[in-house]
Amino acid sequence: MTPKPSLVFGSDHAGFELKELLKAKVEEWGYSVKDCGASSTDAVDYSDYIVPVVKEVLKGAVGILVCGSGIGMSIGANRFKGIHAALCCDAFMAKMSRTHNDANILVLGERLIKTDEAVACLETFLNTPFENGRHTCRLEKLDHLTLS
Amino acid sequence: MTPKPSLVFGSDHAGFELKELLKAKVEEWGYSVKDCGASSTDAVDYSDYIVPVVKEVLKGAVGILVCGSGIGMSIGANRFKGIHAALCCDAFMAKMSRTHNDANILVLGERLIKTDEAVACLETFLNTPFENGRHTCRLEKLDHLTLS
Numbered sequence: 001m002t003p004k005p006s007l008v009f010g011s012d013h014a015g016f017e018l019k020e021l022l023k024a025k026v027e028e029w030g031y032s033v034k035d036c037g038a039s040s041t042d043a044v045d046y047s048d049y050i051v052p053v054v055k056e057v058l059k060g061a062v063g064i065l066v067c068g069s070g071i072g073m074s075i076g077a078n079r080f081k082g083i084h085a086a087l088c089c090d091a092f093m094a095k096m097s098r099t100h101n102d103a104n105i106l107v108l109g110e111r112l113i114k115t116d117e118a119v120a121c122l123e124t125f126l127n128t129p130f131e132n133g134r135h136t137c138r139l140e141k142l143d144h145l146t147l148s
Numbered sequence: 149m150t151p152k153p154s155l156v157f158g159s160d161h162a163g164f165e166l167k168e169l170l171k172a173k174v175e176e177w178g179y180s181v182k183d184c185g186a187s188s189t190d191a192v193d194y195s196d197y198i199v200p201v202v203k204e205v206l207k208g209a210v211g212i213l214v215c216g217s218g219i220g221m222s223i224g225a226n227r228f229k230g231i232h233a234a235l236c237c238d239a240f241m242a243k244m245s246r247t248h249n250d251a252n253i254l255v256l257g258e259r260l261i262k263t264d265e266a267v268a269c270l271e272t273f274l275n276t277p278f279e280n281g282r283h284t285c286r287l288e289k290l291d292h293l294t295l296s
Contacts, residue, residue, distance in 0.1 A: 043282075047289035055295060069244040071234045071251065076290045078226035086219045089237040093260065096217040103219065112241065134191075141195035142224045147203060 005126075008056040008063050010036040010073075011110075012046035015066030018110040022064060022122055031126075034061070050076040053105065058082050063105035064122065070109035077105050081143040089113060094121040098128035100135050153274075156204040156211050158184040158221075159258075160194035163214030166258040170212060170270055179274075182209070198224040201253065206230050211253035212270065218257035225253050229291040237261060242269040246276035248283050 007026055011019035016038050023033055036052035038044050046067040054077055057063040063085070065073040070087040077085035085105035086097030089112060097103035106125045108118050155174055159167035164186050171181055184200035186192050194215040202225055205211040211233070213221040218235040225233035233253035234245030237260060245251035254273045256266050 045286045045289060047286050047293070051293055051295065054293075058295075069241060069248065071232075071241070071245050071249045072286060072290070074222060074235065075226050075232050075249065076293055078223050079229075079290065079293055080295070081227070084219075084223050087222065087235050089241075093217060093219070093237075093257075096259075097219050100217065101219045101223065109241075111244075138193045138195045138220060141193060142220070142227065145195070145199055145202075145224055145227055147199065147206075147228070 004031050006034065006056070006061040007031045008034045008036060008053050008061045009066075010049040010053040010063070011038055011066040012049060012068070013038055013041045013043050014068035015046075015108070015110045016041050018108060018115070018118055019064070019066045021115060022066070022118065025119055025122065026126075046072045047076055053077070054080050054083055057104050062126065065105055065107045066110055068109060068111045070107040070112065074107045077107065084139065084142075088121050088125070090117055091120040091124040094124040095128050098125060099131045102130040102135070102139055152179050154182065154204070154209040155179045156182045156184060156201050156209045157214075158197040158201040158211070159186055159214040160197060160216070161186055161189045161191050162216035163194075163256070163258045164189050166256060166263070166266055167212070167214045169263060170214075170266065173267055173270065174274075194220045195224055201225070202228050202231055205252050210274065213253055213255045214258055216257060216259045218255040218260065222255045225255065232287065232290075236269050236273070238265055239268040239272040242272040243276050246273060247279045250278040250283070250287055
């Protein structure tokens with residue numbers, strides 16, 4: 001059995017409740033967890049919660065980011081080389097994000113997804129290996145894209 | 149009436165058929181269209197179709213990227229400052245991506261979305277203005293995120 005990765009969570013106010021629920025779930029599943037906030041449903045900027053999670057993921061953790069729609073989090077996290085942040089609406093997307101994209105951050109939108117589906121996404125995300133093969137070269141290209 | 153923006157499309161093989169269908173639709177709607185490929189369902193790397201679309205979007209066009217799941221395209225496009233690429237699974241997400249995230253690239257997964265829903269996403273995306281207000285500062289922060 002491969003050892004369980006460390007998990008790092010981040011959210012804004014609109015993703016706070018789903019973050020708390022998922023954190024409790026993965027603790028039940030035996031993962032070690034770091035929480036980078038937010039710490040309540042008081043309004044904050046999602047943009048402020050991205051970098052702390054990205055830093056841990058670049059050191060080897062698996063990230064989970066939650067905001068209202070997941071869109072802002074996925075834009076910001078993917079600014080960084082080495083990050084493959086996947087906004088997922090169901091477990092099938094979560095599976096694809098691992099098999100084809102070697103995603104290292106699962107992004108969820110609390111306003112868009114039911115709790116059971118969010119848990120299914122996370123479970124699938126954590127238990128699906130990357131397929132390698134033809135996908136590896138495509139992913140490597142993502143960190144070498146330039147406008148020149 | 150605001151003038152219609154130019155639209156720029158890109159896809160890989162897995163997004164080719166949906167790209168063609170959406171292109172025909174927006175031509176009916178009176179938009180001018182640039183197509184950066186792919187040009188068939190022969191296997192290609194999605195990573196190669198991102199930069200041509202990003203370049204046009206940074207000059208003011210609105211982008212549409214399609215691959216199998218949309219995940220690879222959204223990772224790659226969001227590598228670039230000024231790009232807000234939103235992977236959308238339904239018209240509500242497309243609306244949120246415009247009102248809250250000022251998204252300038254709509255990303256769709258051909259394997260994940262029914263044709264009618266994809267058309268509804270695109271129509272909503274093209275016709276929903278950005279809300280400004282509290283969202284502006286959050287978006288500006290996305291282009292200034294650093295690891296240091």
